[in-house]
Amino acid sequence: MKKDLNMDQHFKSALSTPPAFTYDPEAWDVLQKRLDEADHKPKGIILPRWAAALAFLLLFGLCSFTSFLTFRLNTVGRRLALMEIQLEQSPDTVWLVKNNWIRDTVNLSDQPLLAKQSAGNWIRRFPLFQPGAFFPIDPADPLATQSAGLTPEAENLPALLPPNEVQEEEEVAVLRKREERALHLLPSAEFPMPLQQGPSQVAMPAIVVQESKGASWAKRTTYQALQKSKPKSINLTGGGSITNFFSMPGSGFSSYILQVGGEFKYGSNWSVEAGLELLHLSFELKDEKYFEGYPTLMADDPSDYMQDLYITLNYLQLPLSVKYYFSQGTTVQPYLKASAVLRQARRQSFDYEFTGPGGAYYRPLSIQDDGIYLSSFRVGPGFSMPLARNWGLFAEALYHHDYRLGKMDYTSLRYFGINAGLTHRLY
Template sequence: MKEDIHQDRRFKDALNDAPVFGYDPEAWDALQKRLDKATTKPKGFFLPRWAAAAALFLLLGLCSFSSYLALRLNGAGERLAIAEKQLVLRADTVWAVKNILTRDTVYIQNGPLLATQSAGAWAGRFPLFQPGASFSSSATPPSLAHSGGIVSGFASLSRQSSSREVQEDKSESSLNQNWGQQLALLSPPALPDLSALTPRAVTLPAVVAQESQRASWIRRTAYQAVQKGKPQGTTLLGGGSVANFYSMPGADFSSYVLNLGLELEYGPHWRLEAGLELVHFSFELQDEKHFGDYPSLLPDAPSDNLQDIYVAMDYIQLPFSAKYFLNPKGTALQPYFKAGAVLRQPRKQNFDYEFIGLGEAYYHPLTIRNDDIYLSSLRGGAGLAVAISRNWGLYTEALYHYDYRLGANDHTLLRYLGFNAGLRLRLN
């Protein structure tokens, strides 16, 4: 019995005395380095929230403006076509109503030519030409002809017309009315007999409309840019991930990806795609050499060791991609290549640290919520689109995602090969 009492003495002494922990400088220095590394901001480029919001609003504004400009130009083109069809057989035909016009009065001398012949001679120089029909058989200069009243009507017409421009969006009735008023001012007496004309000077007032080349180039360039930027078709995409194969540290991966996108057609082969994705990943990290890439937590006791890290993440992503289809539009099977970039915002990152010491294992959780939107990864691969009806179809694709981890609080390198599938709905 006495021996049993002595055997328990060391346990009683251990309970009565305060615990003493040894100090290991090297271990504490290593822990401090890990803490410093975890709090250091990763290198790279990321956008703050206000910049990402401004970029999104700018993109929406550009899309709205291009749509509005395309509608306006289409309407103006239709009105121009109607006006040209109705004016093509008139004697005062306006052959083209384009750009900003500058009108002037021109005098043709030293040639007994009729108005129609003069019009043909000047038509190669001026895109728009409206000849007058007033002649003078004398050699009176144009400066003196104003006092005789022959050219006064044309001079006043020139002064009146130089203060205003022919606008493209005028309706057919207003164009006819303006030219009718000008022709009323230009209404001449009967043409003289050709046999009575001598080889003396013939003064021919003519109203000439000349294009402004600068305005023509600007309008033409803007119109062509809008026409080329306007998509030839729009397709709605919806689907998700079927299987993912990972080339990143960890084990027991579980994930899903849901996406909704819009595809714009440009030509028979090229498409642009933008969308919205909801991403969820969870896995277990057991390799100690990768623990330093994640935030560090202190154990309950310095002698306890970190055994596992359980990671679960929820992301919102904005992917932008370009596609090249091998077969032109209209074929049933359309293989394509795809490449693009991803903007990401982490919504929630959960880390559960498993420590083990002298007793049982215990856990310390850590949650990081919300982060800025930043450029996170690049992706590329191949896919196949299958048409099952006029507007409906299926698609499947294999994409490799290469993550750069550029966010301030993003701690996971998502590098994996994903297989996606979904539906296609052609809107127009």
């Protein structure tokens, strides 16, 4: 330990006392300034390392929860549609009798009437519809009695007979006896029997109005919020960068961006998009005035100077975007996009090139940080167009601007990028 303290004192003395050989005073001043600022915390919002995983889990949970709600609402919608189809039943046929005498319209077959079968099936389809709610039939109404399978009273028959057709009293008496024999087969209105054989009155389905207590404020608010937050459609997106134009110090830029995400459309013009991006960037700095913002690495000999700095950066980014579509229902749909970007600086490699009396040599330095922070915003136009069923193509031109740096981030990105990819509509 004492040896280490002496070594530390030796370095401090060497830095505070200039050496006897020729040196550049400005270089030593710059080095001293960098050492003084090494312990200063850069500006920006710094989050713990587990924040990246938490943000990803929250994004995944939000997408999963929205998909689950959409699936449940679609299931309920399909069931309601099926129920409405089942409700559309053809009414019983009522024959309008004009100047004809229907001698016998009673169904004496061994099968239940169709109206009774329909009413009986409703009790298994939907419990709110209660069969057996019989509508009373007025015997004085010939049309009503005929639609129910009954023969009009004898005294009403002459009014329905044409002038050229006169029936004898014997036929009327026989008709009345046949009616009396058939009436005892009809079920009672107080005790309907859906499966009774023989003629019966028409059992029409009736809707029972049930009283329900008012829902609480919390339930109503939750239901309304879910209805409003339900997206009109959900699209999966995937793509990457075609080219990027950088407006920042450096030369020899080489980069690519890979991205996946999901788009949730609300209404006809607005949508919300969230995704995950991998950004790879490499470039070179040759001007000494731009070296100051990057980590410092000592040369093998104090007389050697740094000539070039080669930088390779890898970022994990979480863009949260809002889109506005200018037109709907057309082949090409232009839109305007604005995004805020959360960033996590992954592996950063710095390769220093020093030049001395013996020639040029390189010294590498690698930094990796798991912190996540709000780094930048981007804005620009784009368009989407359909390709096939549920598949589409998108392209966009976005300007990306960094307005703050993280603790272990040293490069402010400013570039104009052109991206393209595919979309798949889930529903």
